[in-house]
Amino acid sequence: MENKKKPEKFTLLFQHWKKYKNKILLTNDFGGNVEIPGEEFESICSKDCSLAVSDIPQELLDKGFAAEMIDPEKHSLSWVKRHCNVMMAPVLHIMVMTGRCNMQCVYCQAGSPGKQDKVLDMSLETAKKAVDFAFNTSSPVLNFEFQGGEPLLNWKVLADTVEYIREKEKKSARTVSISLISNFILMDEQKADFLLKNEITLCTSLDGPEYVHSKNRHSENDISYGTVRRWLKYFKERHDNQKGNSYRIFKPGAIVTVTKNSIGHAKEIVDEYVSAGLESIYLRPVSKIGYAGRNWNTIGITPAEYLDFYSEALKHIIELNKKGVTISEQACIIFCSKIFDAGNGGNYDVDSPCGAGTGQIAYNYDGSIYTCDEGRMLAMEGDDIFRIGSVDDPVEKVLTADAVRACKCASELNAQAMCSRCAYMPYCGTCPVFNYATQGSFAGDMANNMRCAVNRGQIDFILELLKEKDNEAILKKWITGSY
Amino acid sequence: MASEIIEKKIFFASSVYSAEAVDMAAFILEDKVDFVIERKDNGMEVTFNQFSENEPEIFANEVLNQQCRIDVSKVSSGLTKLIVSKALISAIGGGKRE
Numbered sequence A: 001m002e003n004k005k006k007p008e009k010f011t012l013l014f015q016h017w018k019k020y021k022n023k024i025l026l027t028n029d030f031g032g033n034v035e036i037p038g039e040e041f042e043s044i045c046s047k048d049c050s051l052a053v054s055d056i057p058q059e060l061l062d063k064g065f066a067a068e069m070i071d072p073e074k075h076s077l078s079w080v081k082r083h084c085n086v087m088m089a090p091v092l093h094i095m096v097m098t099g100r101c102n103m104q105c106v107y108c109q110a111g112s113p114g115k116q117d118k119v120l121d122m123s124l125e126t127a128k129k130a131v132d133f134a135f136n137t138s139s140p141v142l143n144f145e146f147q148g149g150e151p152l153l154n155w156k157v158l159a160d161t162v163e164y165i166r167e168k169e170k171k172s173a174r175t176v177s178i179s180l181i182s183n184f185i186l187m188d189e190q191k192a193d194f195l196l197k198n199e200i201t202l203c204t205s206l207d208g209p210e211y212v213h214s215k216n217r218h219s220e221n222d223i224s225y226g227t228v229r230r231w232l233k234y235f236k237e238r239h240d241n242q243k244g245n246s247y248r249i250f251k252p253g254a255i256v257t258v259t260k261n262s263i264g265h266a267k268e269i270v271d272e273y274v275s276a277g278l279e280s281i282y283l284r285p286v287s288k289i290g291y292a293g294r295n296w297n298t299i300g301i302t303p304a305e306y307l308d309f310y311s312e313a314l315k316h317i318i319e320l321n322k323k324g325v326t327i328s329e330q331a332c333i334i335f336c337s338k339i340f341d342a343g344n345g346g347n348y349d350v351d352s353p354c355g356a357g358t359g360q361i362a363y364n365y366d367g368s369i370y371t372c373d374e375g376r377m378l379a380m381e382g383d384d385i386f387r388i389g390s391v392d393d394p395v396e397k398v399l400t401a402d403a404v405r406a407c408k409c410a411s412e413l414n415a416q417a418m419c420s421r422c423a424y425m426p427y428c429g430t431c432p433v434f435n436y437a438t439q440g441s442f443a444g445d446m447a448n449n450m451r452c453a454v455n456r457g458q459i460d461f462i463l464e465l466l467k468e469k470d471n472e473a474i475l476k477k478w479i480t481g482s483y
Numbered sequence B: 001m002a003s004e005i006i007e008k009k010i011f012f013a014s015s016v017y018s019a020e021a022v023d024m025a026a027f028i029l030e031d032k033v034d035f036v037i038e039r040k041d042n043g044m045e046v047t048f049n050q051f052s053e054n055e056p057e058i059f060a061n062e063v064l065n066q067q068c069r070i071d072v073s074k075v076s077s078g079l080t081k082l083i084v085s086k087a088l089i090s091a092i093g094g095g096k097r098e
């Protein structure tokens, strides 16, 4: 352009935008977001692509929307923080200690095979090979997550594997963390002691007050709710009274699966977490894949139902925070981390590309390796498309398997029809397993995709909340953890 | 809802839709929708022989989705390749540590 004299003229980069109420929401790859009136947007767009500084709202210049104002170091760092999966080897190593379970939850297939079928247990030999595989990757940080089925049904192998991991850790320069996802039914003091002494983070499922929890999570004699509450109390007390210990005890955690049974109980579910002494809640909608997909008529919810539930719950959580109660919501933390330029919220699903096979991998009890736990769950229903190898294969072969490469390409949002222009792309992510299971292709069709609808609604709601300064202060506190 | 035995045709003009988009939609939906594809001079004709509810519309929607992806990838495929390659190289990292 002949008149272009920097810095008097600027070239605006409008990558992603959407109409929002009577305004236009603009976002960019560095996570910057600005809302400007529709007329202002039209006026800017109607002019030459090179604009005088007087034509441009200052916020656009400050937030990386002008090509001439991009600071390569600062803005590339901000991109990298938001997409740290792209920069690392797998950190999360999910180990399915058994396919068996002693419960029959409405959204999980693991209860179906029954408790006795030991052929569904991981052997110690396979477990050690899986651990060796993880240590053979190049990640300086390794997080082993034991789950199932119900991992405590294969206790001896689990305990021996923990010792094996800790032994290997001593001889390596890795930072290793271990977590266990359990329904706690087989927990006892001896196991609890062993787990705590090995600095294992404990997580369970608590779907809400007993009348919600027990509808979702069926156990013999309906003992699940009482068991979960009792052990959460135990682990919390052990955490609170750890002074003088030679090992660290982490706070216990829990997650919610939101089903049809949860609708209408948003506040009560949050209150249940507060009364259990939990400081974080993760309100995940039940996913229409695998067994849950087959049971959809009984438990399924629409995106609109979920979003009503979610917004009621989140508003309640924020009100509780204003009264001094310490409780945060995990999905909100994931989106806010990206909005506040503070990383990716430690998540592998909501990222572009997703972390399947590169940020996380899942080892099934038989030694098969999958891109992620969702991919493994689909295999339990008979479709092995997300299998990427076995614990006997070389790391390089597994981590570049066809399914890994296909997941990367399908979840890289610049290549997606709707996502590439979507205002939420800098904060969003898509799941190839979910897309494949519900729509038949890894890339999916976002115009009719349930997860897309949920993400859009959640981000809309969060951006609306952030317009109030005291809400913003609370959400920022969640990100920094500075309660 | 019971299937109705009626025939419906949708024509995808080559001025708008590439054969690749129609083929990809067919691949994605072959287990769910009953159809026959015929290649014509100026496009592709898809005949739905036995269908229920909105299956032809679902098919047309998927063709549109695939065509949009093809069009978008013409602009962004370089960027996507770069990001995906970086992710895969990072995943395998420097190989063995011990």
Ligand code: SF4
Binding pocket: A413, A416, A418, A419, A420, A422, A423, A424, A425, A428, A429, A430, A446, A451, A452, A453, A455, A456
């Ligand atoms: S998945 Fe949906 S909300 Fe997310 S970037 Fe794509 S179109 Fe936007």
